[in-house]
Amino acid sequence: MTHAVTIAPSILSGDFAALGGECRALAEAGADWVHVDVMDGHFVPNLTFGPQMCAALRPHIQGTMDVHLMIAPVDAYIGAFAQAGADVITAHHEAGPHIHRTLQAIRAAGCKAGLAVNPGTGIDAVAHLLDEVDLLCVMTVNPGFGGQSLIPAMLDKVRALRALIADRPIRLQVDGGVSLKTARSLAQAGADVMVAGSAVFQGGPEAYGRNIRALREAAQGVMA
Template sequence: MSHAVTICPSILAGDFAALGAECRALGEAGADWIHVDVMDGHFVPNITFGPQMCAALRPHVTGVMDVHLMIAPVDPYIDAFAKAGADVITAHLEAGPHVHRTLQAIRGAGCKAGLAINPGTGIEAVGHLLDDIDLLCVMTVNPGFGGQSLIPAMVEKVRALKALTAGRPIRIQVDGGVTLRTARSVAAAGADLLVAGSAVLQGGPAAYARNIAALRDAALGVLV
């Protein structure tokens, strides 16, 4: 495997009473991206963060703020998250009837545009959207909760999307169930952005650098 792998720690697994400190500690530990899971209790069965939280976190994020909108509708909130400091905004294919318009709006707000697809969604519609996508996020669990196990069939979906996007500067992200045991299979299939919650944040700040390095080594096939 020739491409580099970026580990994207999810602050959903962090200490909610100290998320700014968590973001700083993750950056110091080598995290280039911070993944922010935004859930609305409607599109997915949980409620997490909003634009104000992202704005509060932005000064503590030294790299890319990767905002994953698990909300519906999406379009009314794009500008707010962009103004809050998001570098990447990812919306779900399933969140509304006009996803092309959503992707255009994200880019129009000055952010990289991500498209997420749920486990039960096929990739047929993705091919018509490739010119407007910077990132494809494959949900390898059903969205809404952290700590779930990766759905094995999603590895082949990653492989199919890697083939579909060949020759284009589109990054493929996997979100859900990424651990030392599963990182290699999704990376070998073509994912180069691995979202990880407990696999990175377990053990507290003193363990973050070790956890990130171990996960990256596992993705690259290095014995850990």
């Protein structure tokens, strides 16, 4: 893989009583992006953040705010998340019948457009949308909760999507089960953005820098 690996810690794994401080600690620790998992309790079986939370976090995030909308419907909320300061907004292919329109609306709102696909969605669903996306997010677990193990078959999916992307300027993100044990295989398959929860947050803020370095080195095949 020729792309540098971007580490995008999921703030869902942070301390909810101190999320602003968590975002600052992540920046100091060398995180590239902050990934914000927005869940509605309908499209996925969990309820998390909304636009107001994203707006509150924005001043504390030095790099990219990567907003992952696990909600349905999506289109009515794109403007609010864009105004909240999202740099990337990712919508799920499965969340509505008009994903092409959704991706266009994200770009029209001034954000980079991400497209997420669940484990059960085939790569054929992506082929005709590549000109509308800046990021593809492969769910390597079923969305809704952190702490799940990577579904092994998703490695082949990542590999196939990397081949489909070819030389297009599209980032290939993996979300779910990213750890020191899986990072190298995911990077070799072609992933260049890794969303990580416990792999970054375990041990508290004093460990974030060490955890991020270890994850980056694991992805790059550097032996500890």
